[in-house]
Amino acid sequence: MKQNDVLIRGEHLTKVFGYGKQKTTAVEDVSFAFHEGEIISIVGESGSGKTTLAKMIMGLLKESSGSIEYMGKPRQLKRHGDRKRYWKNIQAIFQDPFSSFNLFYKVEKLLLDCIKLQGVNLTKEEQLRKMKEACSFVNLKFEELHNKYPFELSGGQMQRLMIARIFMLHPKLLIADEPTSMVDACSRSTILDMLLKLRDENNMTIIFITHDVGLAYYVSDTLYIMEQGKVVERGPAEEVILNPQHPYTQQLISDVPKIHSEWDLA
Amino acid sequence: MSTNILEVHGLKTYYRTRLKEHVYAVDGVSFSLEKGKTLGIAGESGCGKSTLALSLMGFYFPPLHFGSGSIVINGTDIMKLGKEQLRAQVSGREISYIPQAAMNALNPTLKIIHFIEDIMKEHRPELNKKQVWDMAAERFETLNLSPKVLHSYPNELSGGMKQRTVIAISTILNPKVLIADEPTSALDVTSQKAVIKLLKSLLDRGFIQSLVFITHELPLLYHVTDDIIVMYAGEIVERGTAEQMIFDPIHPYTKKLMGSIIVPEEGMKGHKLAAIPGTPPNLKNVPEGCRFADRCSYVQETCRKGKIESQTAGDRIYRCIVEPEVLKEWYANEAE
Secondary structure, rough: OOOOEEEEEEEEEEEEEHHHHHEEEEEEEEEEEEEEEEEEEEEOOOOOOOOHHHHHHHHHHOOOEEEEEEEOOOOOOHHHHHHHHHHHHHHEOOOOOOOOOOOOOOOOHHEEEEEEEHOOOOOHHHHHHHHHHHHHHHOOOOOHHHOOOOOHHHHHHHHHHHHHHHHHOOEEEEEOOOOOOHHHHHHHHHHHHHHHHHHHHHHHHHHHHEHHHHHHHHHHOOOEEEOOOOEEEEEEEEHHOOOOHHHHHHHHHOOOOOOOOOOOOO | OOEEEEEEEEEEEEEEEOOEEEEEEEEEEEEEEEEEEEEEOOOOOOHHHHHHHHHOOOOOOOEEEEEEEEEEEOEHHHHOOOHHHHHHHEEEEOOOOOOOHHHHHOOOOOOHHHHHHHHHHHHHHOOOHHHHHHHHHHHHHHOOOOOHHOOOOOHHOOOOHHHHHHHHHHHOOOOOOEEEEEEOOOOHHHHHHHHHHHHHHHHOOOOEEEEEEEEOOOOHHHHHHEEEEEOOOEEEEEEEEEHHHHHOOOOOOHHHHHHOOOOOOOOOOOOOOOOOOOOOOHHHHOOOOOOOOHHOOOOOOOOOOOOOOOEEEOOOEEEEOOOOOHHHHHHHHHHH
């Protein structure tokens, strides 16, 4: 792993929903520093605040207190122009591929929109070449797909198409929120390998959100374990998985079925 | 009298498309399940696992149709029974089925106890409300579920709790076979473990005798089931014990599937995952010969001719024309 500059840094981030009796603290006093070209996993059970944290990083939710620094400067999201600039560099893949596509647009239009978003003028041939390149990056055939609608594809293909979009846009930061929870084991390994390839070729920072420590261990350099809004353990993946300190981390690891050791079902 | 509780012979079921084509999603599947044993069914999305589970219940709703074959549960061929007989005598009592995303099937306007009362009205009409309540509460208690759940509406329960409740409801008549179709795939690892514990305790206490567990999570099958069947394009490609299938697969497809396992154990990091190139064949026009031939890295010329019949080697069943010893040699060479 290359130790590069810090891309995004969060200081004492807290998010509170509701007020009075209904008050729930979803994320409590979380600080982090994500480097360029690093893959970070945020692991925790349902309701531990992983997605809320990701949404704050994306700028979709406003933090209740704390601050986020982006490329060394405090993040500005007040004006429309600021937000547009910020979102050019941050992209996301969500859990449910079936709801992340516009059903009325063909695959070709979806990919063409990515080119338009970058604001470059290309000839027809160049556009076609770019789209083919992106599709072959994720092992899809552009010739077979371009005339199809999203609902004609399988879940794995949709998720791969999402990654093809990311490849074309090459953002600085990618947030992958449980991208593999709705696809089968075979497509899952393909998707994880593609995320690794994205990092290796484009030096992208990837935040991988999951509840399965096995997957997190496989893809990431750094792990953040979250329990009820707090980060309870963090560190290099090897250290956290092979030598967990916090009881919650130990429990998470014991909940995953393994193949070389017994699974305690008592 | 055989000890097989479930026997399936040459089962073929198909979907009828709008163009009146017949697409065989389950194409000549035969297997048997002994009393007290658990069986896992694994495979990619679209390989026919869920259609097989649905077919085993004996109810066919268009576009799914029954082709040929027999399903024998505890000595009775259920395909020879009438629809009404099937509903009253077989479903719920002999065989019970938990479909995918079953937890979303609970009517949000009714309390949990209502679903149990509904089942009892049909199958045990002699019981009054109080008796049904006592019975349900006792059952929930033995399964480590709080009887308070019975008073709740579905939206008051968490996902994992809903799933466990659905399993408890569908086994309330002590069916001999329970078919669970991906019962854990929408849950996080902690709730997944709770569901597995529940299934284990159902088996241990004898509420169900045998379990058919469908999933694509292979490490899970390894811990839950005795035997594993791997399906590909509507056919069974290999069967063996869980131990054999995970550590010593014969069929190239099983080998690849096992290569995609991810577990939090030492040596996993930097380990090369096996990705299977291409996509499964379109079942509308399946290729001649081996259905896996196009994606297999050990494909031979003879693979694409005729019909590949399944072979037996000891207690293993596999569908490949290459000898197991030769295949294992190839795997060993590739690993080097």
